[in-house]
Amino acid sequence: MKKIKCLITAGPTREHFDPVRYISNPSSGKMGWFIAQASKEFGWDTTLVLGPSALPNIDGVNVERVVSAEDMLSVCRKHFDDCHILIMSAAVSDVRPKMFINHKAKKNEIDLNPQLERTPDILLTLSKEKGNKVLIGFAAETQNVLEYAKGKLEQKNLDAIVANNVGQASTGFASDDNKIDVILRTGEVIDFPQASKKELANSLIKFLSDRFFK
Numbered sequence: 001m002k003k004i005k006c007l008i009t010a011g012p013t014r015e016h017f018d019p020v021r022y023i024s025n026p027s028s029g030k031m032g033w034f035i036a037q038a039s040k041e042f043g044w045d046t047t048l049v050l051g052p053s054a055l056p057n058i059d060g061v062n063v064e065r066v067v068s069a070e071d072m073l074s075v076c077r078k079h080f081d082d083c084h085i086l087i088m089s090a091a092v093s094d095v096r097p098k099m100f101i102n103h104k105a106k107k108n109e110i111d112l113n114p115q116l117e118r119t120p121d122i123l124l125t126l127s128k129e130k131g132n133k134v135l136i137g138f139a140a141e142t143q144n145v146l147e148y149a150k151g152k153l154e155q156k157n158l159d160a161i162v163a164n165n166v167g168q169a170s171t172g173f174a175s176d177d178n179k180i181d182v183i184l185r186t187g188e189v190i191d192f193p194q195a196s197k198k199e200l201a202n203s204l205i206k207f208l209s210d211r212f213f214k
């Protein structure tokens, strides 16, 4: 049996204005971190590309730490060719400042109306070279969760998307529990009831293995 190679992203990205100021989001990286642990325990060869996070390395997982969306894209590119499945659970910042000041800016130097630009869409970029790989996205939403998630599944040419309501304290960004629905290309929606992120990560890897690698 071939050993499945799984590439996972997790955590936020930080898009710096200067060395001490940045745009980001409250993602803790926990969901993706537990998915990486579950993937390793399942026997998959696992690489975790982790944005800024207090979470430790995981024995037996190749953990690569990154800061910005641009870094995340370039590290993912390095591993993508070789992987069988990409699980993109990172909460990538959608925008970044156009200008970077390479020292700590003095108050008066800070532009009060900074120009922003979009970061690369990592999943969309990699999906252009999908081939036979299984691509799994995440959709963090606070409203119209299933509808928006289905849109992203189509737009990014994914095999499945994990829809996640981040508008609720008990299942939001930095919480210990989560509640997810997995939407497949067929339109099928699989409900995973609220549980700890660790339990959900184990169920998700088992589900993906049964669905895509049996």
Ligand code: CTP
Pocket (backbone or CB within 6 Å): 069, 088, 089, 090, 091, 092, 093, 094, 119, 120, 121, 122, 123, 124, 136, 137, 138, 139, 140, 141, 152
């Ligand atoms: N994603 C990505 N690169 C980005 C933004 C998002 O690879 N610059 C990935 C996320 O990791 C996730 C999926 O795309 O797997 C959907 O991310 P999400 O933030 O929910 O949606 P966006 O595509 O950014 O769209 P919007 O912010 O308009 O909801």
